[in-house]
Amino acid sequence: MEASEFRELMSPEGLRLLDSLPPYESASDVVRIVSRLRAEGHSPGLVAAVLSQAKLRARARTKFGEFASTMLFTEAGLEQASRLQVAALHAGRFAAAEIHWVADLGCGIGADALALAALQLEVTAVERDEVTAAIAAYNLASWSNARVEHAAAEDFDLTGIAGVYLDPARRSAGRRLSDPADWTPSLEFAFGLAERFPTGIKLGPGIDRSLIPPGCEAQWVSVDRDVVELGLWFGPLARSGVGRAALVLTEGGPAELTAAGDSPDAETGQLGEFLLEPDGAVIRARLIGDLARTVGARMLHPEIAYLTADEPVATPFASCFRVEAVLPLDVKILRKELSARGIGTLEIKKRGVDVDPAQFRTRLGLKGDGAATLILTRGDGRRIALLTQRV
Known part of the structure; x- marks a missing residue:
């Protein structure tokens, strides 16, 4: 924020105007508010300053909740x-x-x-x-x-x-x-x-x-x-x-x-009925092995942060998926399988394979009312696609 914009904002007129603004969500809302404020005689600089700050306050609610409505922000801050x-x-x-x-x-x-x-x-x-x-x-x-x-x-x-x-x-x-x-x-x-x-x-x-x-x-x-x-x-x-x-x-x-430090990895084993995706904090802290041993799971691949188990696992440290099908990572085969199941909404996750999920999705021709999660990874020495449902 430039000093001139800040001075406009911190004037008694600026703070009153900021607190009086209604929420806005679209470009048409912005145009309407700008037109009204300019018609009321407010300067272009002041209007720009309060609208910018109102936008930041709206974004800040995810971090500060209701407190955001009484705070000021900079973009970087x-x-x-x-x-x-x-x-x-x-x-x-x-x-x-x-x-x-x-x-x-x-x-x-x-x-x-x-x-x-x-x-x-x-x-x-x-x-x-x-x-x-x-x-x-x-x-x-x-x-x-x-x-x-x-x-x-x-x-x-x-x-x-x-x-x-x-x-x-x-x-x-x-x-x-x-x-x-x-x-x-x-x-x-x-x-x-x-x-x-x-x-x-x-x-x-x-x-x-x-x-x-x-x-x-x-x-x-x-x-x-x-x-x-x-x-x-x-x-x-x-x-x-x-x-x-x-x-x-x-x-x-x-x-x-x-x-006390990084935990040793857990043993690897065969894919079970359930796949666990450890929370990113667990992965960054390198505590995947401790998590696996705590919940009775095993690693699917020694270099990939997915765990597998034979029973469903409820833990705040990982998301759990039930494996419905194990398929080769082949677009034609996957397109046919997803079509047969009527899956039109697909969440795609990947680890250990060089695939762009957005581009991959466009090639699948998704149609239908069903939903699933497709996990692209490696197992048994090959690239695999796991068709799953969140538990």
Whole structure:
């Protein structure tokens, strides 16, 4: 967000106008709202600013629920912000470790700082981008125990601070930065702080695992089967004996697998009546073997993250599918089989095979009222297609 757009938005007129906007879903809604606001005499810049912010608020509901309607956002800040549910878990670590003054370095729009403040911890939120810092200050205005500083994380004086949380910016000008040295602040800087303070570092879940230092707790978090982050925890923020963790958050509540380190793979075996797809957090944490042994399953292939079992398995750590047919991965054969079964709605999953599911779907000529899940993978030394139903 440009400074000029922010000034328009933060005017008394801008905030009143933003809060008065009705929800909109289509381009025609936008045209109608713009026409009305311009007819009422509002400037083009103000109209653009409030409509952009209204759009961000609508998107933010998936992360912040009803709180989104009282917050301000930037595009980049919303994308990187922790979901409120996950931010509350971050804050809980600091509270449990009795760390009462936390510096949130690179706070963005203030999501994690908000969760820390809600637990009555003292929070100093630091943000180098001036507009983003101002937005964080707006979002944290209700909390007397939180303050926002416009400064670079690397330059901020941490005297008196008891713990540190960092969420390094991993994008620049809309481009993802692959080199951790280019992040803001850099990963090297974050690890340096972890040697001095109880520290939590939020990273993307797909980070090169070789970068994870020994002695910390690495926790992958998924929300509704979407792996959203990797949290590295140091000092008293890390749990004793836990080096790897997979935290799964669903409507049914939280569930977690933990281990001292990567778990050994389970034994491979013949395809059973059921196939299990481990949650992405379990895969990233390399706890597939522990999951298999816990639920009495086996690996279908030593290098592919699918498990198989002879009985249905109910676990928050994997989706379960009943195998109805095992077919060769051949378009003609599959088209004939799907047609015979009247399957017109098909979910396609794949692992271990070089197939584009979208292109593959178009070649199947789907027709009918039935639905199924097609799993493309490898088994018994060949490429196979498993026609399944979710359990």
